[in-house]
Amino acid sequence: MLPDLASTRADYESFKARGLKLDMTRGKPSPEQLSLSDAMLVPQGNGDTTTAAGEDARNYGGDLRGLPEVRALFAEALGLPADAIVLGNNSSLALMHDCIVWALLKGVPGGERPWSREPSPAFICPVPGYDRHFGLAEDFGFRLLPVPLTGQGPDMDAVEALAADPAVKGMWCVPRYSNPTGETYADETVRRLAAMRTGAPDFRLFWDDAYAVHHLTAARTPLAPILDLCAAAGHPDRAFCFASTSKVTLAGAGVALFAASPANVAWYLARAGRRTIGADKLNQLRHLRFLRDAEGLHAHMARHRALIAPKFDAVLDALERRLSGTGLARWSRPEGGYFISVDVLPGTAARVVDLAKAAGLALTPAGATWPQGRDPEDANLRLAPTFPSLKDVAAAAEGIALCIALAGLEARAA
Amino acid sequence: MLPDLASTRADYESFKARGLKLDMTRGKPSPEQLSLSDAMLVPQGNGDTTTAAGEDARNYGGDLRGLPEVRALFAEALGLPADAIVLGNNSSLALMHDCIVWALLKGVPGGERPWSREPSPAFICPVPGYDRHFGLAEDFGFRLLPVPLTGQGPDMDAVEALAADPAVKGMWCVPRYSNPTGETYADETVRRLAAMRTGAPDFRLFWDDAYAVHHLTAARTPLAPILDLCAAAGHPDRAFCFASTSKVTLAGAGVALFAASPANVAWYLARAGRRTIGADKLNQLRHLRFLRDAEGLHAHMARHRALIAPKFDAVLDALERRLSGTGLARWSRPEGGYFISVDVLPGTAARVVDLAKAAGLALTPAGATWPQGRDPEDANLRLAPTFPSLKDVAAAAEGIALCIALAGLEARAA
Numbered sequence: 001m002l003p004d005l006a007s008t009r010a011d012y013e014s015f016k017a018r019g020l021k022l023d024m025t026r027g028k029p030s031p032e033q034l035s036l037s038d039a040m041l042v043p044q045g046n047g048d049t050t051t052a053a054g055e056d057a058r059n060y061g062g063d064l065r066g067l068p069e070v071r072a073l074f075a076e077a078l079g080l081p082a083d084a085i086v087l088g089n090n091s092s093l094a095l096m097h098d099c100i101v102w103a104l105l106k107g108v109p110g111g112e113r114p115w116s117r118e119p120s121p122a123f124i125c126p127v128p129g130y131d132r133h134f135g136l137a138e139d140f141g142f143r144l145l146p147v148p149l150t151g152q153g154p155d156m157d158a159v160e161a162l163a164a165d166p167a168v169k170g171m172w173c174v175p176r177y178s179n180p181t182g183e184t185y186a187d188e189t190v191r192r193l194a195a196m197r198t199g200a201p202d203f204r205l206f207w208d209d210a211y212a213v214h215h216l217t218a219a220r221t222p223l224a225p226i227l228d229l230c231a232a233a234g235h236p237d238r239a240f241c242f243a244s245t246s247k248v249t250l251a252g253a254g255v256a257l258f259a260a261s262p263a264n265v266a267w268y269l270a271r272a273g274r275r276t277i278g279a280d281k282l283n284q285l286r287h288l289r290f291l292r293d294a295e296g297l298h299a300h301m302a303r304h305r306a307l308i309a310p311k312f313d314a315v316l317d318a319l320e321r322r323l324s325g326t327g328l329a330r331w332s333r334p335e336g337g338y339f340i341s342v343d344v345l346p347g348t349a350a351r352v353v354d355l356a357k358a359a360g361l362a363l364t365p366a367g368a369t370w371p372q373g374r375d376p377e378d379a380n381l382r383l384a385p386t387f388p389s390l391k392d393v394a395a396a397a398e399g400i401a402l403c404i405a406l407a408g409l410e411a412r413a414a
Numbered sequence: 415m416l417p418d419l420a421s422t423r424a425d426y427e428s429f430k431a432r433g434l435k436l437d438m439t440r441g442k443p444s445p446e447q448l449s450l451s452d453a454m455l456v457p458q459g460n461g462d463t464t465t466a467a468g469e470d471a472r473n474y475g476g477d478l479r480g481l482p483e484v485r486a487l488f489a490e491a492l493g494l495p496a497d498a499i500v501l502g503n504n505s506s507l508a509l510m511h512d513c514i515v516w517a518l519l520k521g522v523p524g525g526e527r528p529w530s531r532e533p534s535p536a537f538i539c540p541v542p543g544y545d546r547h548f549g550l551a552e553d554f555g556f557r558l559l560p561v562p563l564t565g566q567g568p569d570m571d572a573v574e575a576l577a578a579d580p581a582v583k584g585m586w587c588v589p590r591y592s593n594p595t596g597e598t599y600a601d602e603t604v605r606r607l608a609a610m611r612t613g614a615p616d617f618r619l620f621w622d623d624a625y626a627v628h629h630l631t632a633a634r635t636p637l638a639p640i641l642d643l644c645a646a647a648g649h650p651d652r653a654f655c656f657a658s659t660s661k662v663t664l665a666g667a668g669v670a671l672f673a674a675s676p677a678n679v680a681w682y683l684a685r686a687g688r689r690t691i692g693a694d695k696l697n698q699l700r701h702l703r704f705l706r707d708a709e710g711l712h713a714h715m716a717r718h719r720a721l722i723a724p725k726f727d728a729v730l731d732a733l734e735r736r737l738s739g740t741g742l743a744r745w746s747r748p749e750g751g752y753f754i755s756v757d758v759l760p761g762t763a764a765r766v767v768d769l770a771k772a773a774g775l776a777l778t779p780a781g782a783t784w785p786q787g788r789d790p791e792d793a794n795l796r797l798a799p800t801f802p803s804l805k806d807v808a809a810a811a812e813g814i815a816l817c818i819a820l821a822g823l824e825a826r827a828a
Contacts, residue, residue, distance in 0.1 A: 026474065034472040041463070041696070049455070058448040060440065060665045089503045090694045097689040101515040105530065105554060116519065116530060132688075139688045140519060251474045253696040274546075274553045275511040280504045280694070282455070282667040 002326050005409040012402045016359040022396045023362040027179070027338035028387040029251050029304075036303050037249040040290035048289075049282060057281040064269055064277075066257075070284040074257055076294035078212050078243055079225060084259045086268055089279045092244035092256035093132055096206055099240050099258070100140055102271045103169070103204070109237050109263040111202030115169050123206075124162050124171035126154040128341055128369030128380045130179045133172040133208070142169070144371035149178065153185030156192045166199035170206055176223045177211035180341040180369055180382035182334025187224040194229035194238065205230075205239040211337040212243050213301045216309050220298075221335055227261065236261045245287060247338065248301065255279075255287050311385040314394040315340055322401035328408035340383040341369075348407040349378045355403040361396050416740050419823040426816045430773040436810045437776040441593070441752035442801040443665050443718075450717050451663040454704035462703075463696060471695040478683055478691075480671075484698040488671055490708035492626050492657055493639060498673045500682055503693045506658035506670035507546055510620055513654050513672070514554055516685045517583070517618070523651050523677040525616030529583050537620075538576050538585035540568040542755055542783030542794045544593045547586040547622070556583070558785035563592065567599030570606045580613035584620055590637045591625035594755040594783055594796035596748025601638040608643035608652065619644075619653040625751040626657050627715050630723050634712075635749055641675065650675040659701060661752065662715065669693075669701050725799040728808040729754055736815035742822035754797040755783075762821040763792045769817040775810050 049057045052069040065071060066087025075082035088095045102108075104116040115121050122143035125134055134144055145168070147158040153175065162168055173193070175185040185193075193205060207226050215221065230238040237260070245254035258268055291297045316333060319342070323329045331342040344352055349366035356363045364382045367375040383400065385393045463471045466483040479485060480501025489496035502509045516522075518530040529535050536557035539548055548558055559582065561572040567589065576582055587607070589599040599607075607619060621640050629635065644652040651674070659668035672682055705711045730747060733756070737743045745756040758766055763780035770777045778796045781789040797814065799807045 028474050031470060031473075034470065037472075056445060056448065058451075058664045058666060059445075060442050060660075091690040094690045101519060104519055105515060136688050246474075250472045250696065252472060252692060253694045274550050276505040276508045278666060280667045280697070282664065283694070283697075 003322070003405055003409065005406075005413055008402065008405045008409055012355065012359070012406045015399045015402055018395075020360040020395060020399065022360060022388055022392050024384050024388065024396055024400070025362050025364045026387070027247070027384045029247055030307065030387050030389070032307050033304055033386070034250060036300065036307075037290065040249055040286050049285060051281070051285070057285050060277050062278060062281060064273055065265075066279055067281055067284045067288070070255070070288050073288060073291060073293060073297070074243070077297045078209065078259075080227065080241070080259045084227060084261070084265060086258045086265060086272070087279050087284055088256040088258060090244075090246070090252060090254055090256060090283070092208065092210065092242040092246070093136070095242055095256050095258045096133070096208065096240075097136055098271070098275070099204075099206070099268070100136065104140060106271065108202045108204060109267050118167060118169065120167050121169045122165070122167050124154075124159055124168060125371050126172065126178070127371070128180055128375075128382065129172060130174060130208070131368045131373065133206070134371045137170070137172070138372065146371055149181050149183060151181075151183050153183065153189035156189055156196075160192070160196045163196055163198045163203060168198070168203065169200050170204045172206050172208070174208050174210055175226070176209055176221065177214060177334060177337025179210065179337060180332075180339035182332040182337050182339065182341065184221045184223055184336075190224035190226055191229055194226060194235060195233040203238065207239045207241045209241060209243045211247070213297060214247060214304070214338065215301065215336045216305060216312055217335045219335065227259070231261070237263050240264060248297065249287060249290070253283065255284055308386045310390055311388075311393040312340065314390060315383055315385045315397040315400075318394070318397035318401045322398075322405055326405065326408070329404050338384060338386055340385065342381040342383060342404065343379050344381060344404050345408045345411050346377040346379045348411050349375060349381050351407040351410070352381060352400075352403045355407060356400060359399050359403065361399050361403075363400070417736075417819055417823065419820075419827055422816065422819050422823055426769065426773070426820045429813045429816055432809075434774040434809060434813065436774060436802055436806050438798050438802065438810055438814070439776050439778045440801070441661070441798045443661055444721065444801050444803070446721050447718055447800070448664055450714065450721075451704065454663055454700050463699060465695070465699070471699050474691050476692060476695060478687055479679075480693055481695055481698045481702070484669070484702050487702060487705060487707055487711070488657070491711045492623065492673075494641065494655070494673045498641060498675070498679060500672045500679060500686070501693050501698055502670040502672060504658075504660070504666060504668055504670065504697070506622065506624065506656040506660070507550070509656055509670050509672045510547070510622065510654075511550055512685070512689070513618075513620070513682070514550065518554060520685065522616045522618060523681050532581060532583065534581050535583045536579070536581050538568075538573055538582060539785050540586065540592070541785070542594055542789075542796065543586060544588060544622070545782045545787065547620070548785045551584070551586070552786065560785055563595050563597060565595075565597050567597065567603030570603055570610075574606070574610045577610055577612045577617060582612070582617065583614050584618045586620050586622070588622050588624055589640070590623055590635065591628060591748060591751025593624065593751060594746075594753035596746045596751050596753060596755065598635045598637055598750075604638035604640055605643055608640060608649060609647040617652065621653045621655045623655060623657045625661070627711060628661060628718070628752065629715065629750045630719060630726055631749045633749065641673070645675070651677050654678060661718075662711065663701060663704070667697065669698055722800050724804055725802075725807040726754065728804060729797055729799045729811040729814075732808070732811035732815045736812075736819055740819065740822070743818050752798060752800055754799065756795040756797060756818065757793050758795060758818050759822045759825050760791040760793045762818075762825050763789060763795050765821040765824070766795060766814075766817045769821060770814060773813050773817065775813050775817075777814070
């Protein structure tokens with residue numbers, strides 16, 4: 001039932017009068033989530049810094065791929081072969097950056113030349129998507145080609161049409177609990193991505209499995225194994241995979257990883273070996289001593305879920321109560337990840353963010369989920385409920401729902 | 415007095431018969447040195463992860479330059495303005511790499527185009543020098559132009575002549591306790607580097623002050639302040655400075671830093687902000703809680719010195735006893751840093767390394783200190799005495815001196 005503009009405005013004004021100050025802009029873990037990993041900062045047992053191979057993790061040296069026992073842990077947790085994994089420092093975005101600059105300057109396996117020598121290279125960008133992905137590619141001169149997400153992953157007809165162009169060198173993917181829609185790519189989507197014909201022989205999927213173990217329900221949504229499917233389709237080198245523990249252990253002090261085919265790993269190591277003697281092995285050991293094994297990691301993620309699932313529920317509940325049946329918004333009901341995506345009436349997303357700001361609620365800028373920060377429909381909002389307390393999230397959600405309703409009713413009245 | 419070939423060969427064979435197995439290849443701290451920092455791995459006091467600004471160092475966010483209190487510590491210890499400093503993760507080499515790839519792809523302040531668009535860009539390489547510096551530049555296609563070191567830093571007439579070429583974009587410098595010669599650039603050398611005319615308006619000194627606080631004597635050899643001198647000479651943006659705590663605290667888990675002019679820092683942050691949300695702030699805090707302040711850092715380095723100065727003495731003693739007055743070798747007597755540089759008879763360095771290997775002593779490959787790993791004289795050896803125990807270093811030094819004598823006497827006899 002459609003609420004009335006005057007009463008919605010009155011509700012908004014009274015919400016605004018509460019003088020709240022809440023930040024829902026970024027997907028940050030809450031202090032309580034970070035405290036789940038505090039034990040990682042204390043050496044386990046005897047504070048042992050010796051690796052399984054008997055090496056001193058405090059010193060230079062060892063396998064540039066990272067400690068084998070830590071790679072084995074992540075391999076099991078993520079369903080990847082340990083040999084495919086290279087560990088980095090605290091940021092998977094940094095590993096994506098490095099792959100892009102190395103592709104630009106040196107080329108990638110299967111390529112005919114460095115990407116910087118292509119006349120007008122481009123990246124496919126499923127939308128809505130992650131602003132830092134888009135910004136990174138744009139900053140290095142790639143054209144960004146948006147394709148819509150469907151709930152099953154990107155519109156594959158559109159992707160296949162774009163990928164046929166040899167200038168299209170890469171594609172951003174957050175295949176599981178996508179940022180911000182929460183959707184997981186269907187098996188058929190993953191299969192088509194692995195199998196499709198690409199104009200560029202060195203086309204790469206930038207497969208950012210950022211939320212691989214970040215479930216919001218008891219079900220662990222599976223994702224088809226991209227490396228296996230690429231190999232089976234005769235494109236073994238198509239995917240660069242990334243993940244990190246930024247939202248498993250500590251957001252500024254996790255372990256990131258790169259995973260790919262043997263040829264890609266050899267390429268990556270040849271480049272990385274020029275850049276560094278190795279990533280921080282002590283932080284790798286901290287993770288191992290703390291998480292212990294894949295089962296320990298999943299148990300840890302269940303404790304995250306207990307903290308954040310109620311926050312997602314609070315947002316969904318407010319949206320439901322204020323907006324269900326009004327036609328003023330549609331929203332995702334994610335089963336994992338860090339975001340709720342809301343599509344409001346076209347032309348009103350920026351107005352919603354302004355109304356929220358005036359009421360003390362900081363939201364991710366409208367358009368942030370689109371290339372260049374410009375949503376052509378001005379319709380998508382990304383809500384990040386994890387950081388504030390449950391009480392604050394519930395209050396903020398009420399306000400956001402009000403802002404969406406008010407902006408929508410204003411637009412209809414105009 | 416020249417030893418006799420037959421008796422030297424007999425001494426070598428008897429040394430070889432001892433069946434030692436020692437590695438003197440890389441400048442790695444010893445386990446005892448690393449243990450000096452073990453307390454850093456235990457949270458100090460209450461294990462506080464809150465920054466001076468009251469922020470939670472476990473989460474994303476804060477100043478991309480790193481924690482101000484940690485930048486202030488390094489600023490004081492290194493004689494740099496805190497505002498000029500940006501903290502990185504565990505590798506200063508990685509920061510140099512990033513500056514090079516960004517210079518190639520985006521250009522640097524004062525430049526007319528990205529360095530990758532220059533027809534044949536080049537780096538000046540003082541020799542003997544650090545293999546990883548040379549390899550990094552070479553891997554990205556720079557021509558490497560060797561210039562001799564003089565004991566006061568590079569031959570500045572040669573540097574000025576080369577730098578007049580607009581294709582020369584950069585120069586590697588390890589200005590203090592240089593790797594491997596141990597020399598510190600004289601004030602006049604630093605002044606000329608800051609003041610010289612360069613053909614490229616965007617020429618950069620890659621100023622790797624890797625051994626800034628790594629003294630082997632009670633004297634702390636000063637280094638003229640490159641950023642100030644560049645600014646005074648009207649070239650404020652000429653120097654990219656680098657340092658790290660890899661050989662202060664833990665070799666695989668230290669904190670690296672970039673330091674430069676305001677324009678360079680702004681440029682660096684614009685690039686770094688695409689790559690990462692920030693470096694590991696918990697590791698920055700670990701350093702602060704452990705080292706406390708510049709005085710604490712210097713006191714810590716004095717404890718390193720107590721462990722490693724006797725190892726340098728053991729090597730110098732063996733060289734002196736076996737080779738002094740023979741004309742078969744000259745060597746550095748470093749007052750800091752991690753290496754002893756030995757110049758043997760031209761044409762015999764590779765033979766020395768082979769002889770040493772046969773006797774169980776792993777030395778840095780001959781030529782490693784030159785671009786492309788090719789020493790045109792086959793004369794320079796780099797000795798790295800820090801990692802083995804004092805007893806092993808003494809034994810190895812004896813063997814190395816024997817190998818040098820034997821290779822030299824063989825060459826003279828040929």
